Amino acid sequence: MSTTPRPDSAALTPRNVSALLQDTTPWLSCDECFDRVDSYAEALVHDPTYRDEAMAAHLRGCAACDEEAESLLRLLDGR
Amino acid sequence: MTAVSRDEQRSNTSVSSPPSDVPGPMDWVAALTGGGPEQASALRELHALMLRAAAHQVWRMRPALPDPSPSAVDVIVNQAADEAMTALLAKLHTFEGRSRFTTWAFKFAILQAATEVRRLQWQHREVELRDLDVPSAPRHEDPELYAEGNDLAAAVAAAMRGVLTPYQRRIAIALLVDGIPIDVLADRLGTNRGALYKTLHDLRVRLRTELTTNGYLPVHPANPPNPAPSDASSRISPTPTAGTP
Numbered sequence: 245m246s247t248t249p250r251p252d253s254a255a256l257t258p259r260n261v262s263a264l265l266q267d268t269t270p271w272l273s274c275d276e277c278f279d280r281v282d283s284y285a286e287a288l289v290h291d292p293t294y295r296d297e298a299m300a301a302h303l304r305g306c307a308a309c310d311e312e313a314e315s316l317l318r319l320l321d322g323r
Numbered sequence: 324m325t326a327v328s329r330d331e332q333r334s335n336t337s338v339s340s341p342p343s344d345v346p347g348p349m350d351w352v353a354a355l356t357g358g359g360p361e362q363a364s365a366l367r368e369l370h371a372l373m374l375r376a377a378a379h380q381v382w383r384m385r386p387a388l389p390d391p392s393p394s395a396v397d398v399i400v401n402q403a404a405d406e407a408m409t410a411l412l413a414k415l416h417t418f419e420g421r422s423r424f425t426t427w428a429f430k431f432a433i434l435q436a437a438t439e440v441r442r443l444q445w446q447h448r449e450v451e452l453r454d455l456d457v458p459s460a461p462r463h464e465d466p467e468l469y470a471e472g473n474d475l476a477a478a479v480a481a482a483m484r485g486v487l488t489p490y491q492r493r494i495a496i497a498l499l500v501d502g503i504p505i506d507v508l509a510d511r512l513g514t515n516r517g518a519l520y521k522t523l524h525d526l527r528v529r530l531r532t533e534l535t536t537n538g539y540l541p542v543h544p545a546n547p548p549n550p551a552p553s554d555a556s557s558r559i560s561p562t563p564t565a566g567t568p
Contacts, residue, residue: 255473255476255477255480256476256479256480256500257476258476260476260499260500261475261476261479263499263500264479264483264495264499264527264530265479265527265530265531265534265540266527267527267531268523268524268527268528269528271524273517273520273521274516274517274520275517278430278434281430282421282422282423282426282427282429282430283421283422283426285422285426286422286423286426305520305523305524305527306505306520306523307504307505308437308438308441308504308505308506308516311384311437312380312430312433312434312437315379315380315383315433315437316426316429316430316433318379318383319375319376319379319429319433320426320429
């Protein structure tokens with residue numbers, strides 16, 4: 245069984261720092277994200293400039309929800 | 324006309340706000356709960372939708388699979404579709420028609436398939452909850468290399484030691500440095516994605532407050548410094564970062 249890869253312990257990378265300092269306000273939970281992601285994706289397909297700050301903040305901060313939202317959007321787009 | 328074709332017909336009219344004068348999204352609910360041949364037909368159509376969305380998701384994540392062969396993918400897709408359909412039917416009463424039913428259904432299959440792929444990706448890997456092991460003092464052997472970015476990284480490490488609990492540090496390292504998927508970590512810790520994300524949100528607020536107090540972040544920043552390279556193809560969020568070291 246392999247173990248979690250250890251990063252260079254000398255420093256946090258810029259990407260680590262960015263992830264740690266990501267502004268995830270306004271607060272939105274993963275459950276709330278799941279509740280809203282279908283209408284959010286449809287709104288984005290209809291209008292690519294559509295903004296939902298709470299959803300955008302959550303998706304910036306949660307890679308799993310972001311992957312699933314992006315996937316739903318692409319499925320609706322037929323890509 | 325089937326429930327699917329009614330829903331598809333609406334999609335030609337409006338994506339985000341189905342008109343109220345044509346058969347509405349609740350037709351699916353009626354068909355799926357009404358009994359008789361129409362229910363059996365609706366269940367078959369729903370399963371086809373689940374398969375379509377699950378396949379879409381698994382093929383997106385296929386490179387992450389230990390066995391990416393088409394036959395292995397098929398097994399995952401079918402299992403995810405079955406489980407997603409069960410989850411959807413249990414929540415059918417919560418469908419409010421804010422999106423098309425098909426879109427609402429897709430998200431169940433996408434969640435189930437993505438979670439399963441991540442689980443398989445990590446099934447033979449040990450998940451280690453470790454504390455921060457970066458040096459507490461910055462190294463000044465080469466001042467040229469010790470630029471603003473390193474200074475910020477050192478400040479973040481100091482803030483992690485100063486304002487985060489050991490548990491918060493371990494969750495932050497696991498998710499944001501070691502890149503363990505949030506649902507994999509939740510499963511190993513016997514918790515759930517939502518609880519871990521709440522921990523992540525809280526610790527980020529603490530770090531940002533500390534870094535702002537110490538002058539490393541502006542008082543009302545729109546974005547953190549040193550933004551991670553964004554996926555140019557992502558239209559959903561500008562800079563998804565969590566769990567992607």
